Amino acid sequence: MKLHPVEVLSREEHGRHVLLRYRWTGAAPEPGQFVMVRPERHADLDPFLPRPLFAHDYDGDTMNLLFEVRGRGTALLAGEDAGLLVSTPLGRGFEIGGGAAVALIGGGVWVSPLKLLSRHLQDAGVDHDVYLEVPGDAPEAYADFLRTRYEGATLVETGGESDPSQTVLDHVGDPARYAALYASGTAAMLGAVKRAADGVVPAHLALRERMACANGSCYGCAVPVWEAGEKTYGRTCVEGPVFEAEVLAW
Amino acid sequence: MVTRPENVPQLEALAVELCGIPLRTPLIPAAGTLGKEALEGTGEIYGAMLPKTVTPRPRAGNPPPRLAEAPSGMINSIGLQNPGLNRFLEDLDVFHAAGLPLFASVAGDTVGEFAEMCRVLAGDGRVSAVELNLSCPNVEHGGGTFCAGPSTVGEVVAASRETLAGSKPLLVKLTNDGVVGNAVAAEEAGADAVTVINTIPALVVDVGERRIFLRGGLSGPAIKPVALRAVYEVSRAVSIPVVGCGGVTSGTDVAEFMLAGATAVQVGAGGFVREPGVILDEFEEYLRDxxxxxxxxxLAIGT
Structure with missing residues (x-):
């Protein structure tokens, strides 16, 4: 995997999340694509694997990544002066059609790819409503960030209920009023969106999986899919990370 | 130590021969680590192509999770997901187009399946050699792998050697457990080379959920010293070539494996985290210096 050294422009903390911006004039990311990243100061292969992160936003020369610091790998990425090595944008992103309004749904704290998607929908003249979960244990700084980052979005606070995904979907309402659903988030949220959209509207789901090669070689990021009527495993890195809901054999 | 004259062309310095097959470099992708989507530019790096292990029939592989990171490495449990031999042969032109010798890695559930696959591949002009994957830790053959012991190894190698009909070199990929005895058995049964080693059985425990998260094979720099030792011991116990494999992430690693006795070196998980072309450049620089x-x-080092 070729990783390019890039100039980090800023690192902003928003609760446990970090918004990392770097200069990027290579291939433009499509919404839903991801990049493999590694802190340059830790290019000695510790941690061993680069991390896959969704392209959060891109304006022509600046790439934005948004991630929650969850372990040593992401903590190192968030560190000041850590430097950054990145791959080109990878994988299959969201398909954008024209015409009628669509809904963007973010579950848990995994809303990253919806920003770039929103930008592209806006450019394509597609009306869209954005629904983002704010889990009860999310820091207020994160909620504040979402309010400014996703202007006009419906923020749905969850916490305590047995099915937070349904709480978000209650705000979305009847899926049939949208031409398509686009979702990013927890497995529970993606599963709930798949069920809600089934037989009603197309749903495009951005999956988060552990990855190693990120180029289709290792089959490590497999998810169950239907292929010619049979259940098999698709690779999130090349056949995804965005899958059509009906393809996923969940 | 043998030295080369000044001004020997770089390509000649990198070239090796494995079982009579000239390789322009000693690097070979380890089975299952170079897919058809990632082939661009690799024809300039490797000495041979080696696609993912194929089985007689399609295999869906293991359910996720299939990956975990480990200190200096990773653990995988793919379970030999592959489209089966027929589809494999349909797709083989993509690898053959690289213009390099093409090695096919095969696995089966029975001795007969190994032998039958060798029979098919013996007649395929695109395939230069066959590597028997006797050691995948993520599939079960009645509770063990075909690396269970010398007699099992000898049986499957002999049957495969017979159907490969002497027309093509037969490599045998072994796990670390009992590697010297298994390598000797492979040689006695007609193997032309042994690949040492496959991933090492490993376990990941999720203490939060109090469950086994992953049962798979460890690869990466964490296993390199073990693999080096295996290559060193095996190369002294057999007279056939040894292909080194296990944790190669740099040109220095390639040199270490070759000095320990390897004729060629496979790059696996290391190719996920560093560019194989850079690894080759580093090795070439080592040779030049x-x-x-x-x-x-x-074997250019003292014992």
Whole structure:
């Protein structure tokens, strides 16, 4: 995997999340694509694997990544002066059609790819409503960030209920009023969106999986899919990370 | 130590020969680590192509999770997901187009399946050699792998050697457990080379959920010293070539494996985290700095 050294422009903390911006004039990311990243100061292969992160936003020369610091790998990425090595944008992103309004749904704290998607929908003249979960244990700084980052979005606070995904979907309402659903988030949220959209509207789901090669070689990021009527495993890195809901054999 | 004259062309310095097959470099992708989507530019790096292990029939592989990171490495449990031999042969032109010798890695559930696959591949003009995957830790054959012991190894190698009909070199990929005895058995049964080693059985425990998260094979730099030891011991116990494999992430690693006795070196998980082309460049620089040729490295150190 070729990783390019890039100039980090800023690192902003928003609760446990970090918004990392770097200069990027290579291939433009499509919404839903991801990049493999590694802190340059830790290019000695510790941690061993680069991390896959969704392209959060891109304006022509600046790439934005948004991630929650969850372990040593992401903590190192968030560190000041850590430097950054990145791959080109990878994988299959969201398909954008024209015409009628669509809904963007973010579950848990995994809303990253919806920003770039929103930008592209806006450019394509597609009306869209954005629904983002704010889990009860999310820091207020994160909620504040979402309010400014996703202007006009419906923020749905969850916490305590047995099915937070349904709480978000209650705000979305009847899926049939949208031409398509686009979702990013927890497995529970993606599963709930798949069920809600089934037989009603197309749903495009951005999956988060552990990855190693990120180029289709290792089959490590497999998810169950239907292929010619049979259940098999698709690779999130090349056949995804965005899958059509009906393809996923969940 | 053998040195090479000044001004030997770089390509000649990198070239090795494995079982009579000229390789322009000693690097070979380890089975299951170079897919058809990632082939661009690799024809300039490797000495041979080696696609993912194929089985007689399609295999869906293991359910996720299939990956975990480990200190200096990773653990995988793919379970030999592959489209089966027929589809494999349909797709083989993509690998053959690289213009390099093409090695096919095969696995089966029975001795007969190994032998039958060798029979098919013996008649395929695109395939230069066959590597028996006797050691995948993520599939079960009645509770063990075909690396269970010398008699099992000897049986499957002999049957495969017979159907491969002497027309093509037969490599045998072994796990670390009992590697010397298994390598000797493979040689006695007609193997032309042994690949040492496959991933090492490993376990990941999720203490939060109090469950086994992953049962798979460890690869990466964490296993390199173990693999080096295996290559060193095996190369002294057999007279056939040894292909080194296990944790190669740099040109220095390649040199270490060759000095330990390997004729060629496979790059696996290391190719996920560093560019194989850079690994080759580093190795070439090592040769140039020492006025060395790759083919002279195996066993070029004192014992």
């Amino acid at each position: 020492g006025s060395l040729r790759a083919r002279d490295l195996p």
